[in-house]
Amino acid sequence: MAIRVLVVDDQYLVRHALMALLNAAPGIEPVGEASDGERAVALVADLGPDVVLMDIKMPVMDGLSATRRILAMRPETQVVVLTTFDIPEYVYTALTEGAAGFIMKDTPPDRIIAAVRTVAIGEMLISPAITLRLIQTYAQRHRVELQANTRLPELTPRETEILRLLGTGSTNEGIANQLAISEATVKTHVKHTMRKLNLTTRAQAVVAAYESGLVVPGSAAHGG
Secondary structure: OOEEEEEEOOOHHHHHHHHHHHHOOOOEEEEEEEOOHHHHHHHHHHHOOOEEEEOOOOOOOOHHHHHHHHHHHOOOOEEEEEEOOOOHHHHHHHHHOOOOEEEEOOOOHHHHHHHHHHHHOOOOEOOOHHHHHHHHHHHHHOHHHHHOOOOHHHOOHHHHHHHHHHHOOOOHHHHHHHHOOOHHHHHHHHHHHHHHOOOOOHHHHHHHHHHHOOOOOOOOOOOO
């Protein structure tokens, strides 16, 4: 079954280029486009896409607000924030709102297609060093006020270790190799950990690991 994608950007040329790129990719079906966040929310309700490529700076409703509303309405939809703004606050807010990843508009076309395929299977776009550095910087800056809200005492020692490894950008395979357990067991632990912390995406788990102090700047494995 094709991965159904909605493109959201206020620039016609960007939307047109992304739609053409997605149309040419096997196994991907662009199902619609929107020029502002409000229209994006409405289209997600009507079309139920698997993935949304979401701009940040738009009229009527910005991409961060639209992401929040979309994921509250349809949490199974994966949102990839696609923007020219590599500002730590944007990255941090997008991921805490539930976005599955954050990539730049100058990302090569093949990487954009790979991003769509990655989030469609439940993985996250958190491995690139630049994204992790931005999260490290912003989470560390706000750790004092945020740490009190982190509910790590609810986690078992194994789940705490899983969260720490998620925070380094490790994949399920990487975690399985490091802990000498099966990938199926890793998936079970990840599911339990995220449920206990009321998280909906692996990207949010990365943010939680930094906020809690489980991962500190410089310790990330960058997707190992």
